[in-house]
Amino acid sequence: MLSNSTATQTVVCRSNKVREARDMDCNEVKELLSAYHDDELASDIRMVVAAHLAGCDVCSQELAGFGELSAIARSLSDPIPPARIWQELETQLAGSTIDGGTPRKSMIWMNWTRTPIARIAWAAAAGILISVVWFSLPGKDEHHDEHQMAAVFGEYLEQFRIDPNAAQQILLANYEGRAVGPEQVVQSVGYRPLVAEGLPPGYSVVSTHVMKMPCCTCVHCQCRRSDGSTIAVFEHDDKEVEWFGDRAATETVCGDTRCSVFQLNDRIAATWQRGSRHITVIGLRDARELDQLVEWFGGDRHAEPM
């Protein structure tokens, strides 16, 4: 509900209904038009919008257009799911561990291999194997490093949306991650990490690790929002868009700071320069949260072109 809109509060405090309607202009009404159409407005605001609509052909026509769309959408045909979806699902379920269920004895090994712990173990084993192969290869170059980091990071990003803690373990297992306090961070990387200076209200640091990545020694902080959800903050020496593999980067400006933004399903990641170092945040909800963190950490207004 949008009952706390400042503009609306101003309007509803007045007693003259005609004047209320005039006080809400087309832009304000258009912003509320979907909520009006979907009956998601508080009754007082609804009345004000209705009064505006009664005297405004432009807004009324747009509302009518929304109504037509809804009518067509309601009448769309329902596609019929094929029966084989369940059949194939049943086959897959027979070989997997179900939360709350009892695994079949013959499937214990297979089930174990699909548990989160096993996945982390597999990821660690895969990381070790990749490392062994990597160091045994002659003529290795930066391209191989980037490829390997993109692979590990790809797995990390995939896991992050499901279980950020399990995702964190993938990185720690691959890059010799160790939990550290502020002083140990300084000893390891030569600077005091930005998160040690505090986070915006509503965020807290859960853990801080130092990781030895092929690109650099990186500080990784797992942070929690007040609603319990997680973001990850990395502080590192160089810009590391390679972490995101072949994901398309969108260049944007937050305040005066240039940021590279990556779409991660329903979340975003962003990286920007701050002084001589770079900040990368995983798990942002939207551009507004990105703006907030860029402002909080402080961007580099004099950063060289990215």
Added chain:
Amino acid sequence: MSRRTTTPPASKQGSEETCRSDTESLNEVVAACQHGDDAARRQVYDACHYSVFRLAVRIVGLQEADDVTQQVFLQAFRSIGSFNGCSRFETWLYRLAVNESLQHLRRNRRWRYQTLDWEPMEEPHHGVDAERKELLEQALARIDPELRSIFLLREVEKLSYHEIADAMQIPEGTVGSRLNRARRELRQRLSDLDPDE
């Protein structure tokens, strides 16, 4: 799970198509499922698969919707123990469905560079509005997948703004503005597709 008022064709009706609207009984089945009841798992699937498939078809396309639906339920059953009942089970499942569908598009590199190819349903639309329905399907396939998802959750699945926010994992205050964008883009696309409008 379905909140639609339209009725599927009679020939396709059956027990599998029965979409439960009784939240309490669905919660009981989900609870049984959490305790490892295989029959309950099937009941959950029967209750919800139409809605998940319908959403998947319109986000990723008919050809890919089977795989996405299968993955959604696989993920749901594997993690059903983590469903804590704070939201409706249907909303939790919609969240998985939207996540999986958008992830599927991204994996297939159709996220930013390519609009979804419009694929007609198996059964063509009938009646005087047939053309308008087909145009809407085409317009839907041409807008941003996230806007498409939010529009479908509202207009087809009939979720409230609170439920949409939960399913899309976005602030409730942004649902209305994103729906505004979705509706305006759809109207523009419809206008482009049918200049006579």
